[in-house]
Amino acid sequence: MSIEVRNLGFSYDSRQVLHDISFSVGKGEFLSILGPNGVGKSTLFRCILGLLSGYTGTVMVDGVDARSFSVREAAKHIAYIPQSSRPIFNYSVFDIVLMGRSSSLSPFRSPSKQDNDRCRWALEKVGISHLSQRCYHRLSGGEQQLVLIARALVQDAPILMLDEPTANLDFGNQLLVLEQARSLALEGYTVIQTTHHPEQSYLFSHRILAIQNGQVLTQGTPAQVLTPETMKLLYGVDVDVVSLYEDKARICIPKNITRQEVSS
Amino acid sequence: MKQTFLTPRNKIILLAVLLIVCILGSFTLGHYPVPLPQLLGILGERLGLPIQPFWTTQMETAVWNIRLPRVLLSVLVGACLAGAGASYQGIFQNPMASPDILGASAGAGFGAALAILAGFSSVGITLGAFVCSLGTVALVFTVSRHAKGDRILGLVLAGIMVSSLFQAGTSFIKLVADPTNKLPQITYWLMGSLSGAKWQELGFVLIPMLAGLIPLLLLRWQLNVVTMGDDEARAMGVNAPKVRLWVVLCSTLVTASAVSVSGMIGWVGLVIPHMLRRLVGSDYRYLMPGSMLGGSVFLLIVDNVSRNATTAGIPIGILTAFIGAPFFLWLITGKGDHYEH
Structure with missing residues (x-):
């Protein structure tokens, strides 16, 4: 299942937020979208998900225009994993995951035993079966993110879109969630994430799309995108990009900003 | 969750059993108590069973013409108010929403006052209240369509504003009403009471009540998803604005029906869903039927108190407020979370 965005543009009233964005992601690929705050990453996500409809250009999902999808059809193709979810009422983890089955249920039906089995499978898959009956509100940020991933998996959609999945997580949980996302891509899911971590997108994703001022700045393999020049253009910061472990990892070190000892 | 006997499903079944016990118990209480064997006999005979009457005709009149319609109406009104309250809390993602949030009660009050x-x-008063109640919510809905910004907030704000407009209208009618007969009648109606319940009223509201309650029960899973917010619901394949529209339609229908026969009975729609959240959790698969059953049980018990406490009968609306408000305070100050095991 592939997704292809062609010449996508979007304006809020008179302010143009996205110009002429084009990219494609194939089956089993993990794409990271990098870009500074307020650059239109979320708007791009909302257009692809069909939450915003007044965009120009097209979003093709496996060769079909996403505009032609009904709400249910869209959900069967693309699952969305929000940055965080704060349900106003108190649901168990299992109930939250079960909600992901809704696109397969007719409106007057409640989930069946098969749906429950599917949820157990998804909880097992992301390794949180033991949390099944816990209250979602009481989980840590990393556990909540895994619950939302499990919820997306039971949707049986081949495309997963993660909106800054690591934004609220500690260092360990960030790696846990990204490893999970990568292994899903290896299984054949098409995975797209937005992120503020160039180094992590280098570590985990197959390709990077860099967006600046609502336009594609550059896209390509992580090695092509994670360069001092691109980082300067993207974030306005001078960095040294250091390659480690035979270029299996890269880290960005800000130039001219170094540690200062506390003066007494 | 530990595998215990008290699963949410079993709690619902117990609640249904409790409702039946309360219904049967209601007949044995009152100024003219009817013992259980006679009661079952009368009901059985009416349903066509070949039973030789071993009761007096007076007993039969009391059961069939006075008590049964009142009991059935309490059960239905309670289910409607609590069901609509639970629904509104879900679709507005607001635990403080109650059935009158969109002006159904204010409209009904105005319509009843005008009819009086x-x-x-x-029957004319019931009809007037019903029509005005639906009209008010329709007005609120139309106004909110033109509101800028957040549509849910627009709907709730429009509800508050239009409600207070109709309350002002009701006050004006009270001002000009004849203080010797019409003003007391209006005041009494507004307090909420089931004392005038007859088969006629029941026949009038039964169809709209069922037409609202049944879809609300069927939509209960979708309600769960809608509480996650419109965007998330949409990404999961649920068209939240559409579900919300249907739920508002059904809830309005049941609220208008309930209020038009019973007057203003506050607190049931707010307190009962909260109590049931404690009892069965927030999952609407259990919360919706649970709220309806709980509302029925609660209103039936309160109506029995209202009937039997004094000879005049305290209006039920006053009792629900006396019980509801302190109970709600107890609920919100109660410690502990029902779902953590």
Whole structure:
């Protein structure tokens, strides 16, 4: 299942937020979208998900225009994993995951035993079966993110879109969630994430799309995108990009900003 | 969750059993108590069973013409108010929402006051309240369509504003109403009471009540998803604005029906869903039927108190407020979370 965005543009009233964005992601690929705050990453996500409809250009999902999808059809193709979810009422983890089955249920039906089995499978898959009956509100940020991933998996959609999945997580949980996302891509899911971590997108994703001022700045393999020049253009910061472990990892070190000892 | 006997499903079944016990118990209480064997006999005979009457005709009149319609109406009104309250709390993602949030009660009050002023019969008053209640919510909905910004907030704000407009209208009618007969009648109606319940009223509201309650029960899973917010719901394949529209339609229908026969009975729609959240959790698969059953049980018990406490009968609306408000305070100050095991 592939997704292809062609010449996508979007304006809020008179302010143009996205110009002429084009990219494609194939089956089993993990794409990271990098870009500074307020650059239109979320708007791009909302257009692809069909939450915003007044965009120009097209979003093709496996060769079909996403505009032609009904709400249910869209959900069967693309699952969305929000940055965080704060349900106003108190649901168990299992109930939250079960909600992901809704696109397969007719409106007057409640989930069946098969749906429950599917949820157990998804909880097992992301390794949180033991949390099944816990209250979602009481989980840590990393556990909540895994619950939302499990919820997306039971949707049986081949495309997963993660909106800054690591934004609220500690260092360990960030790696846990990204490893999970990568292994899903290896299984054949098409995975797209937005992120503020160039180094992590280098570590985990197959390709990077860099967006600046609502336009594609550059896209390509992580090695092509994670360069001092691109980082300067993207974030306005001078960095040294250091390659480690035979270029299996890269880290960005800000130039001219170094540690200062506390003066007494 | 530990595998215990008290699963949410079993709690619902217990609640249903409790409701049946309360219904049967309601007949044995009152100024003219009917013992259980006679009661079952009368009901059985009416349903066509070949039973030789071992009861007096007076007993039969009391059961069939006075008590049964009142009991059934309490059960239905309680289910409607609590069901609509639970629904509104879900679709507005607001635990403080109650059935009158969109002006259904204020509209019904205005309609009833107008009908009393015009000297209509009791069916005319019910009809006036029902029509005005639906009209008010329709007005709120139309106004909110033109509101800028957040549509849910627009709907709730429009509800508050239009409600207070109609309350002002009701106050004006009370001002000009004849203080010797019409004003007391209006005041009494607004307090909420089931004392005038007859088969006629029941027949009038039964269809709209069922037409609202059944879809609300069927949509209960979708309600769960809608509480996650419109965007998330949409990404999961649920068209939240559409579900919300249907739920508002059904809830309005049941609220208008309930209020038009019973007057203003506050607190049931707010307190009962909260109590049931404690009891069965927030999952609407259990919360919706649970709220409806709980509302029925609660209103039936309160109506029995209202009938039997004094000879005059305290209006049920006053009792629900006396019980509801302190109970709600107890609920919100109660410690502990029902779902953590």
